Amino acid sequence: MAAQRKLNPLYSMRKTPSQARSKATIDAILSSATRLLLSIGYDKASTNKIADLAGVGIGSLYEYFPGKEAIFAEVRRREDQRLFNLTMERPDPRSIKELVRSHVAVYLEFVRSNLVLHAALINDVPQFAVGQQELPFYREYVPWATEFLHTHKAELRLDGNITQVANFVSHVARATIDNYVLHAPDQLTAPLIEDLLIDLLERFLLEP
Amino acid sequence: MAAQRKLNPLYSMRKTPSQARSKATIDAILSSATRLLLSIGYDKASTNKIADLAGVGIGSLYEYFPGKEAIFAEVRRREDQRLFNLTMERPDPRSIKELVRSHVAVYLEFVRSNLVLHAALINDVPQFAVGQQELPFYREYVPWATEFLHTHKAELRLDGNITQVANFVSHVARATIDNYVLHAPDQLTAPLIEDLLIDLLERFLLEP
DNA sequence: GCATTATACGAGTTATCGCTCGGTTATGGT
DNA sequence: ACCATAACCGAGCGATAACTCGTATAATGC
Numbered sequence: 001m002a003a004q005r006k007l008n009p010l011y012s013m014r015k016t017p018s019q020a021r022s023k024a025t026i027d028a029i030l031s032s033a034t035r036l037l038l039s040i041g042y043d044k045a046s047t048n049k050i051a052d053l054a055g056v057g058i059g060s061l062y063e064y065f066p067g068k069e070a071i072f073a074e075v076r077r078r079e080d081q082r083l084f085n086l087t088m089e090r091p092d093p094r095s096i097k098e099l100v101r102s103h104v105a106v107y108l109e110f111v112r113s114n115l116v117l118h119a120a121l122i123n124d125v126p127q128f129a130v131g132q133q134e135l136p137f138y139r140e141y142v143p144w145a146t147e148f149l150h151t152h153k154a155e156l157r158l159d160g161n162i163t164q165v166a167n168f169v170s171h172v173a174r175a176t177i178d179n180y181v182l183h184a185p186d187q188l189t190a191p192l193i194e195d196l197l198i199d200l201l202e203r204f205l206l207e208p
Numbered sequence: 209m210a211a212q213r214k215l216n217p218l219y220s221m222r223k224t225p226s227q228a229r230s231k232a233t234i235d236a237i238l239s240s241a242t243r244l245l246l247s248i249g250y251d252k253a254s255t256n257k258i259a260d261l262a263g264v265g266i267g268s269l270y271e272y273f274p275g276k277e278a279i280f281a282e283v284r285r286r287e288d289q290r291l292f293n294l295t296m297e298r299p300d301p302r303s304i305k306e307l308v309r310s311h312v313a314v315y316l317e318f319v320r321s322n323l324v325l326h327a328a329l330i331n332d333v334p335q336f337a338v339g340q341q342e343l344p345f346y347r348e349y350v351p352w353a354t355e356f357l358h359t360h361k362a363e364l365r366l367d368g369n370i371t372q373v374a375n376f377v378s379h380v381a382r383a384t385i386d387n388y389v390l391h392a393p394d395q396l397t398a399p400l401i402e403d404l405l406i407d408l409l410e411r412f413l414l415e416p
Numbered sequence: 417g418c419a420t421t422a423t424a425c426g427a428g429t430t431a432t433c434g435c436t437c438g439g440t441t442a443t444g445g446t
Numbered sequence: 447a448c449c450a451t452a453a454c455c456g457a458g459c460g461a462t463a464a465c466t467c468g469t470a471t472a473a474t475g476c
Contacts, residue, residue: 057455175387265425
């Protein structure tokens with residue numbers, strides 16, 4: 001019988017693993033891919049090298065991933081999931097001001113903890129529009145933030161479409177930090193960027 | 209005698225062309241590379257295909273470019289130069305408010321004029337830190353904006369390090385628009401993003 | 417017009433790529 | 447204990463990649 005396959009043949013896994021050892025194999029592949037991404041970059045990280053470094057047969061790799069793109073899409077997805085979890089572990093913000101400070105801080109801490117990896121994920125690994133929308137940031141965080149702004153709309157300066165505002169603010173924060181990761185990573189260790197970004201967002205969202 | 213070579217062997221051109229026909233060859237290569245980027249993407253746009261489509265021998269391609277990366281770095285550099293020229297052709301802004309509105313508008317118009325190309329340049333083509341700093345945006349525009357803010361510092365709300373503020377604002381604007389190009393290009397055609405972005409920057413820079 | 421240099425060329429070399437396939441080995445339910 | 451199936455394997459195939467080099471042609475300076 002043919003192996004079970006998921007819908008999108010390019011970016012999702014092929015088989016759905018059921019035993020513990022196959023999950024370990026997948027973890028080994030993803031860990032190997034991450035290490036190779038850091039050491040030799042996306043272009044040169046071939047599926048053969050990934051399998052070798054993982055201590056896994058090349059055949060096994062193709063049991064679980066339809067190709068190279070899918071492997072790195074999964075690396076990205078897991079990192080994004082980790083960020084989402086970190087964000088949600090924070091104490092519930094009691095105001096928009098707290099929300100902005102808390103979530104800017106947690107994202108900055110997140111990228112600072114492994115600058116090279118996040119720079120590579122932003123820069124080196126191609127992003128495919130389809131897979132992108134499946135990231136927890138878009139699927140879970142942005143809707144969450146939208147809901148939060150709705151329940152705190154009394155604090156808001158703007159009275160237009162709150163959904164669009166939430167979307168906009170989420171993207172500005174993420175895009176700005178990502179931009180510094182890429183082009184000025186040294187400035188991320190100083191607190192200045194954090195202050196500027198918080199100031200920017202607060203003045204946009206709140207009355208002075 | 210050996211061909212003249214520039215400093216960075218990876219991202220710069222090899223020979224410096226002197227005759228008109230060689231400039232035409234280079235243009236044909238860059239145009240071909242751009243078309244292939246749009247049609248088949250960075251990964252599959254090999255140097256052989258680029259030369260073929262350009263109607264140029266593969267040998268000629270390697271006379272002028274040390275490799276694939278350098279070709280696309282030059283495509284990016286020329287696009288960035290074009291943006292800088294468009295920006296500088298605008299009437300001189302007479303206030304920070306005018307600056308923000310004018311330059312946000314010109315950049316939005318620029319990316320809207322060829323969304324697919326700019327999405328590919330942001331997303332698909334790897335960016336190398338070294339070459340990045342050589343883009344007109346960093347080398348010319350940011351210093352220009354810094355100078356502008358200095359001469360209009362009376363309007364500014366902040367009195368801290370103006371250079372860092374100019375840097376920050378330039379990056380926020382560019383990063384945010386690039387982010388929409390990638391993840392929500394449809395929203396770029398509506399004027400809403402422009403309004404939100406201008407509002408964001410003005411409230412950050414100016415007194416209410 | 418002649419020498420020098422710039423430009424153009426592309427078959428061929430070497431390497432690696434993504435990926436298949438036929439098969440072996442391990443696991444777990446009954 | 448047995449067997450269905452999940453997991454694992456890696457030699458090898460066909461394709462294509464980046465890039466070289468010996469050579470041919472065109473432009474330029476004198």
